[in-house]
Amino acid sequence: MTPWLPLVVMAPLVGGALAPVIAIAGARLLRAWSLAVVAVTGLAALRLTLEVAATGPFSYPLGGFKRPIGIELRFDEFSAAILFMTLIGGLALTYAGRYAIRGLPAGGQPWFQALMLINLGGMAGFAVTGDLFNLFVFMEVVSVSSYALVALGDPRMAPLAAFRYLLAGAASSVLILFSIGILYALTGSLNMADVASRLDVEADGMPAILALAGLLTGFLLKAALFPLHTWLPDAHASAPSPVSAVLSALVVKLGILGLLRSWQIFAGAGWAPLGELLAWGGAVSIVAGAGFALFQQDLKRLLAYSTVSNIGYIVMGLGIASQQAVMGASLHVLNHALIKSTLFLAAGALIHQTGCRTLYELRGAGRAMPATSLALTVGVISVVGLPPTAGFPGKWYIALGALDAGRPVFAVVAAAGGLLAFAYYMRVLNALYFWPPTHERVLGVREAPVSMLVPVLLLALCCLAAGVFARLPMAFLEPAVSRLVGM
């Protein structure tokens, strides 16, 4: 049996728990340790991804106890998202080394690194677990570490934003646990594959529908679909920038992954009528998120609302439920992770160097910080969805899938969302390049330090590569999407 599967979860969790101890030996060692832990996790994830590409999904029974008694880890095509998690997590940690000097309270560095690693481990666990209760536990590992990470941010807003985030997050977690309890009471099993085969939505009637509704509401709140998004802008805008990148790129996607897992459990009878609801919810979210973003002055709040809009695309693609739309949604989950981390890290570098947060104050920063602004521009073009960047293939296939399913209205919404995104991101580019500076600090500012610049530029490069080589992840996701749609 392959030992890589438990390693991918255990390495960051154990590494994170040890981080404060390592920190006693020195800050340099701590940074090397965190990066080494992320690298090991990334290599294990790469190894598993190659295996799943060759042979299809596989399981690992923990402790050797077989399903349904034992707890199993299961690696399928969607679990390969761990690869993106380690990439973005590693770059965010590299970036945070310098950022932390000004952005964190004294002595906060070891705890920051520990929380980031534990957060990563929780996400990896959420992606590979085959057990419903473990799903809940890993979700809580991610959530609790996220609340704490948000609280490390801007001291004026962060504690309150973190508390609001905690309240919304914990309420949705409780709802999900309730649904898991109902599923357990109905089927007597917690193994996802086992629950899926035992659950008969028609015979079980109301309780099964209630469980589905609870899971759906809970996961959509975690994913911040409009109108369940109210906690997101404050939390993502006031967190430290590397944390914003991880939260916006990865943590909200756990809600989407949870939706996919619920779909796998409720395949067939329970899911089909929900497609309509999800598609319309997604469509409203695209427009509403973009609408709010149009009026934001704070750069990071603008990016946060843009996440609401992009989550709308993904949920709409899943709701349309045709082969191409689901493919587009799955692609956009990965590509949006790259794009949004580029944007948040680049914005963080601008804010870190200039000390200004609003578009008005940041005017003219494009000339003073050309490399960071270039990365931000690549991110902006990607998120708008222009070819050949990462935002294009996902949105394109969602629109194609809508036409394919005979729902042109959703294709129109997808295009309109792109136009709105163009409108509000144009304000960012305008401020950076075309308006004269308004703040004297912007004039004398220097380019970001190398340790911040390299992750940002690498991610911008990934945005371009993910657009040009979109066939690669598509071919990889093909079997998983076919299974999901065919169910």
Next chain:
Amino acid sequence: MTEVDALLQNIDYAAAVILFCIGLYVVVAKGNLIKKLLGLNIMETAVFAFIVTSGMVDGGHAPIVTEAATPPFASPLPHALVLTGIVVAVSITALALALIVEVYRRYGTIEADELRETD
């Protein structure tokens, strides 16, 4: 009378749902951050009660293997789940209380409507 009978038979489930709704109401409607947190704890307790009762069997014994043990047995799994759930709930409560202390230091109030004015 079948609905009433069904309700009486599942009175424990109904109680859990009612408790859950009370907790949700407190989280949404109350302005004090501590009260919101208490509402959250009520919701969590409701879910734990629901999961524990789902393991009950009429006339069931504790599932401990002794010579005197006779079936039927109650299911032990939900208890183990709830134990983990309680640990999670405690950690969330601790973190939330710490955040409330920090909010109070910063703004001098923990009433949601007064906090909105200071934004």
